[in-house]
Amino acid sequence: MNGSNVAVINTGKPLAGTKRALASIRASQYFQKDERILIKPNYVTNDLPRTGVTTDPRVVLGVVEYLQDSGFDDIIVAEGGSTDFDTMETFEKVGLIDVIRDIELIDLNRDERVEVTIPNAAKLKKINVAKTFFECDAIVSVAKLKVHRLAVVTLNMKNMMGGILPKSIMHEDIHEKIVDLNRRFMPRLGVIDGVIGCQTHETGCDPVRSNVIVAGSDAVAVDAIGALLMGINPHDVKHLELAALVGMGTNDLNQIEITGDDLKKLQKRYRRADL
Numbered sequence: 001m002n003g004s005n006v007a008v009i010n011t012g013k014p015l016a017g018t019k020r021a022l023a024s025i026r027a028s029q030y031f032q033k034d035e036r037i038l039i040k041p042n043y044v045t046n047d048l049p050r051t052g053v054t055t056d057p058r059v060v061l062g063v064v065e066y067l068q069d070s071g072f073d074d075i076i077v078a079e080g081g082s083t084d085f086d087t088m089e090t091f092e093k094v095g096l097i098d099v100i101r102d103i104e105l106i107d108l109n110r111d112e113r114v115e116v117t118i119p120n121a122a123k124l125k126k127i128n129v130a131k132t133f134f135e136c137d138a139i140v141s142v143a144k145l146k147v148h149r150l151a152v153v154t155l156n157m158k159n160m161m162g163g164i165l166p167k168s169i170m171h172e173d174i175h176e177k178i179v180d181l182n183r184r185f186m187p188r189l190g191v192i193d194g195v196i197g198c199q200t201h202e203t204g205c206d207p208v209r210s211n212v213i214v215a216g217s218d219a220v221a222v223d224a225i226g227a228l229l230m231g232i233n234p235h236d237v238k239h240l241e242l243a244a245l246v247g248m249g250t251n252d253l254n255q256i257e258i259t260g261d262d263l264k265k266l267q268k269r270y271r272r273a274d275l
Contacts, residue, residue: 004250006216006225010261014195014213018062021191021215024259028070030188030217035137036074039063040187042144042159043081045203046090052198052207055142057096059193059213063140064103078132080108080162106132108163116184123173124180133163133185141187141219145194145210145226147270148202150174152237153230155223156190157182175238182219182248190222191215194229199270212266220249221256228253231269 007024011017022028031037041060047053060077067075077100081087087107091097097105111130118124133139141156148154151174160181161167170177194212198205212229216222220243224234234240234251244251 004216004218004221004256005259006214006218006221006256008225008258008260008263008266009213010211010266011213012195012211014056014058014193015062017195017213018059018191019066021213021260022063022066025216027066027189027215027217028072031072031138033071034074036076037067037072037138037140038133038136039075039077039140039142040159040162041077041079041142042162043079043087043090043094045082046085046093047203048094050196050207052146052196052205053144053203054094055144055193056195057094057099059191059195060096060142061099063142063191064100076104076106076132076136078106078108078130080130080165083109083167108133109165113165118180118184120183121180123176124169127164127169127181129185130163138188139185140189140191142191142193143226145192145197145212145229146202146205147199147230147272151178151239153223153227153232154202155192155226156187156219157223157239157243160185160187175242178239179242179246179248182243186248187219189215189217190219192222192226194226197230197270199230206271208268208270210266210268218249220244220251224251224253225256225258225263228263229267231267
């Protein structure tokens with residue numbers, strides 16, 4: 001892992017807060033100038049960001065502008081949400097098309113497929129992955145601060161599901177499969193949009209205004225902090241425990257250095273999803 005420095009920024013301004021979070025950890029250091037960087041938001045449905053279900057486009061814009069200002073120019077935004085929704089129509093409905101200009105937007109669900117074998121996988125041995133997802137040099141996950149019925153939380157590690165089809169293969173042994181998927185497709189940088197979070201149910205949200213942006217290069221650590229912000233012990237999230245055990249990152253709060261604002265003051269107790 002590259003490190004466990006995690007930015008926690010108290011903000012109600014998605015664009016400015018995201019840029020501040022990325023600057024505070026010097027996020028540009030984790031990329032090379034000639035790399036193709038894929039930004040992967042969470043548009044699992046076409047619900048508006050104010051519902052707590054989907055990533056605020058201004059957070060995505062904050063990542064794009066930070067990278068562009070840092071000299072990176074090969075950037076794409078790509079997502080493959082629930083197949084019940086047309087991804088490009090979702091981009092339009094949530095306002096992404098209005099704020100992201102001169103950057104290619106890609107529907108991963110309609111992309112050419114590549115079969116990928118995952119070395120050392122416990123449960124997810126082979127998967128069909130969108131070619132664009134497979135061929136990019138680095139992934140920036142821009143997740144939403146959300147609980148989940150099966151996975152406890154749905155943050156950066158689980159967000160990688162958007163690159164595969166069918167997604168239903170993940171639901172049995174979901175924690176082990178999230179770890180397996182990230183063995184091959186771990187985001188280089190993880191960002192969490194927690195300006196408005198999601199409690200109770202991942203797609204039938206009861207929105208919570210948490211006013212926080214989280215970012216870091218250790219996706220396990222970022223997700224651990226995301227869990228804590230929702231009042232969930234990171235050690236109670238099995239895929240974070242498993243990922244830490246195999247050396248993919250840390251969910252040990254004693255090994256995570258917080259940059260920015262007071263984590264304790266930002267913690268809330270989100271209602272957990274019911275099975």
